[in-house]
Amino acid sequence: MSIAVIILALAIGCYAVAVLEGWAVHGRLSLTRPATSALALLGREQILPRTSDRLFFEVGPVLLLVAGLLSVAVIPLAPGLIITDLAIGALFLNAALAYVLVALIMAGWGPNGAYGMVGGWRFLGQFIAYAMLIVMPITAVAMRAESLSTTQIVLSQAALWNIAYQPIGFVLFVIAAMGVAWLPPIDLPTGGGDLAGGVEAEYTGARLAVLRLARLVIIVALAGATVTFYLGGWLGPWLPGWVWTALKTLAVAAGMLALGSRLPRLREAKYLELSWKLGITLALANIFLVGVIALVVPI
C-alpha cells in the first residue's frame, strides 16, 4: 500500500519538477508541457548509433532509473509511509546514488560518440568532487540522530531542524546534491553549450524519455533527501505530514533549479577545487561543531 502511495507521489513529484525545470530553463511555466513532451518523445523514432556498445547504450538509462528508484525507497513521506525503513537508510541512499555514476558513464560510452564519452567521463570527475560532500554532511546528521534510519533522522529534528542546527552541512549537501543530479550550473555531462547534450546527445525517442524520467526521479530523490536530513521531513504544524514533505521537497527542487538558471556552468576543475579545498574543510568543521554541540547542548 505505502509502496503504491509513494510511487504515485513520486510520479506527481517528477511531473512537478519537470514543470519547474521548464520554467527555470525556458522561462515558461506550463502545466501541460511535460505531458506533451513525454507523449511526443514516445512517438519519435528510436535510433541506435551504428557502432554503439549496445549493452551499455540500452542499460545506461534503465540503470539510472533503478538508482533513482532505489534511493527514493528510503525517503519517508510521512510516519510509516516509506517503502523500506532500513536501519541504515542514509547509507543505503548513498549506495544507491553511486550507481548514477555507473549509469552515466555507460550511457556516455555506449553510443560511441565523442560528446557522450567526454560527458560520461566528466561525470567521473564530478563524482570525485561531490562524493565526499554527500557522505560527510550525512555523517553529521546521523551523529545528531544517533541513527542512520531516515525516520529516526526526521524525528531527531523535532526540536530544531537541521538546517538551523547544522547550516554548513545543509549548504554543502545541497551543492553536492546538485552535482549528483547534474543540475545547472554543474550540468557538466550534458552541458548544451559545451557538449551539445553530451550524455543525452545520442538518445532519442523512448530511450531518451527513460533517461529524462530517471533524472527527474533523481532530482526528486535528492530534494526529498535534503528535506529528510535538514528540513525536518514531514514535521510541521496544521497540515498532514505528507503534505509538508511534498511541499518542502518541491520547494527545495525549485530552489535548486532557480539557482542553476542564474549561474554560469562551473568548470570541472573549479568544482573539484571548491569541493575538496573548501567543501571538505567545511564538512570536517561541520562534523566537529555538530559533535561539540551534541555533547554540550542537548537539543
Next chain:
Amino acid sequence: MMDLSGARQGLLRGFRGLVAGAMARDLRAFVVPGEDVANALGLDLDAAGLIRAVTPRHANVLLIAGPLPTALADAASVVWAQMPRPRCILALGEVDLGPLPSADVTAEMSQAGLISGLEDLRKLIRNGAFAPDIAEFDAPALSEWIEYTCPMHPEVISDEPGKCPKCGMFLVERRVSGAAPHAHEGHEGHEGHEGHEGHEGHEGHEKSSAVSTQAEKAHHQSDAVTSAETSASYVCPMHPEVTSDTPGSCPKCGMNLVPQAEAGEHAHHGHHAHHGHGHHAEPASEPTGPYTCPMHPEVTSDAPGSCPKCGMDLVPQTEPGKHGHGGHGGHKHHKDMPAQEGQGEHAAHGAHEQQDAHGAHHGHAGHGAAPDIPGIEPHFMSMVELTEGKPVSPDGLVMEWIDAPFGPFFPGLPGGLQMVLTLDGDSIAGADIKGMDAAALPSGVALEDFAASLADAVPLSPVAMRELACRAAEAATGQTAPKDVLTARAAAVERERIASHLNWLAGLARQVGLFSLSRKAADLQCDVRTAQADGLAEQEGAINSLLTAARQGSFLRSKLSGIGTLKGALEGPAARAAGHPSDARHGDVVYDELGFEPITQDQGDAMARLRQRCAEIAQSLDLIAEAGAIAMPAVPRAKGDGHGMAALETPRGPATLYLTLKGGMVSSTHLTTPFAALAAHVPDVIKQMELADALTVIGSLDLDPWSATQ
C-alpha cells in the same frame, strides 16, 4: 493533402493520433545556421514558442533561417539525416536547400513569417506525422566514407586507423560508398531506420557513416552482395584446403571465409602468419635471427618488437622438432624479467611453453613486447602497452586523443564556424578552425545589387557591410553625401553595433548556461535592431540594467577572468580589450563630430572583452543620441570608371573594401575582415584548456565566420 517529408512509417490511428497531436505542440527546433544568425535576422524564437534542441537527435523541426552557402546546405543534410522521424523542415526566406528535401513549409523571413510557418507546420504534423509510405533520405555527404580494414582479416573493419586486434597489423584505409555495410546495426526490427554513426554527423564532418538507410534497403543491399558472390567459392585465408560454396567460417580456425579470388593473395601471407603463430611450425627459408615477422620473413631481429614494414608483432622463429630453439627464444625473451630471475632452466622451459601457448592463442593481441609483471598473469591488459606510441600530453597522462568536430552548427559556437578539436580527455591538444567558404562577391553588377549581396553574405552585420559598400562607392565616384546623412548612417552602424554586441552576449550566456541572461539579451537585440533613435533612448534603461547584470555577476566574472588572454597584434574589440586603442572610427570626420574617443580595457582576457563590449554598447547609445537620427545607407548613383577604398569599424573590427567601377558597374572588389586574423590566434590560445573554457574563449572573441573569405 500534402505529406510530411519526414513522416514516420505507420498509420495515423488511435494512440498515434494522440502522439501526433502532442508532437505538433512540442516543436523542438534545430536552428540552421545558428541562433545567432536567426537573432540577427530578427527572429525571436522564444516569443514564437519554439524550444531549441542542442542536438539534431532531440529535434523535430529543422529551422532554416536565411540562405545557406553550399557547404552549409550539405552539413544541414547531415543534420536532417540525424533527426529522428517524424521530422520536418521550415525554411524562412528564399533558400536553396541543396541536397535537403524541399521544405515542408516555407515562409517569409520575419517574426510573422516564423509564427505563421510554425502554425502551418503544426497542422501538417498533426495530420501527417505518420504515413504508410515514407520517403527515404540519403545525405550525399554521407554516401562516401573512409574505413580501415586489416589486409589479413577482412572482417576487421574500423572507423579509425589502428592495429588489427587479431594479428596486430596496421589497418589499411579504404574508401567506401553506398549504403553502410553494417547499417543493419542501426535498426531495430520494425523501427526500421537509420544506421547513424553518432555525434559527429550533425556537424557535417562525418567521415564515417551517418547513413540513413531504410531497413528494407539495407537488406536488399546485402541480398545483392550475396547473390553476386554465390558463384565464387569461398576459402579460408589460413587453410587453403578449406573451401566452401557459401560464405561462413573455417571449421579449423573460425576465420571468416573469403571469396577465392581475394583469398589468393592472402593464402600465401596466411601461410607465413600461421607459421609464425606456431600452428604449422614450418621453417622460414633462411632464419637469421630468433624473431621474425610472420608476414615478412626477411625481417629478423634478435629482440622482440614490431615489424618496421607492417607493424605486426615479431614472433619467435620455430622449426619443426626443434622446440629447444623456440624455448630458447622464450628463455631469452623472459630472462631479463625480474620474475624469472633465479628460477633457473625450468623457468625458461616454462617460459617456452607459455610463449607457445601465447603464439597459438593470444599471440594476436600483441603481448610480445609487453613486459610480464610479477604476480600478474601474462595476458593482463597493460596500460603501458595499450598506450604505447600514443602522444603524451604535458600533464604526462597518456590517453587516446580524439578528433571531434565542432560546428558548423554547434550550439555553443557562432553558426557556420567549423572547428576540429583534438581532445586529450577533456582538454584541447590541438585545434583547426575555419570559417565558411562563402561564394565570391558578384562582379559586373550594379552598385545597388552589389551592396545588397554583400549585406546578405554577412548576415551578422549587414548594415555595416552596406555602409562599407556605400563609402567605397562614394570614394570611387568622388561623391559625398551631406553631413547630416553621413551622421545618420553612422548612427545606423552604431545601432547595429549595439544589436550585434547584445546578440553576442546572448550567445555567450547561452554557451555558459546563463539562460535568463541569454533570453533578455536576445529580446533586447530584437527590439534594438530596428528601433529609431527615440526608441533606443527608451530602451536605454533596460539595456543598462542588463549590462550591469552581465558585468557585475561575480560568477560570470570568475568564469571569464584570466582565460583567453590575447595580447599582441590585434584589431577590433579584442584589441581594445587588451589596451590597444585601435579603432577605425578614430580619426573619422563623422565620428569626430560626434565626439568619439576609443574605449579600452587592460587585461585582454575574456572578461575584459565582455566589459569592452558592454562599454561600447553604452558608448554607441551616446553616439546615436548625439546623432539624433538613424538612416540606412543609400548607394550613390554610379557612372563611369573609378577605384575606391573604404574602411569601417564593424562590430567585430575593421573591414576594408576595395572597389573598382567600370562603366558604372562593379568590376572587381576585395574585402578584408577581422575574421582571419582573430581566428589565427585561436589554436594557440585554447591549447591545453579544458573544453568548456576553450569554447567560452572562442565565444568571447565574437568570430564572424560569414566574412571569412571574400
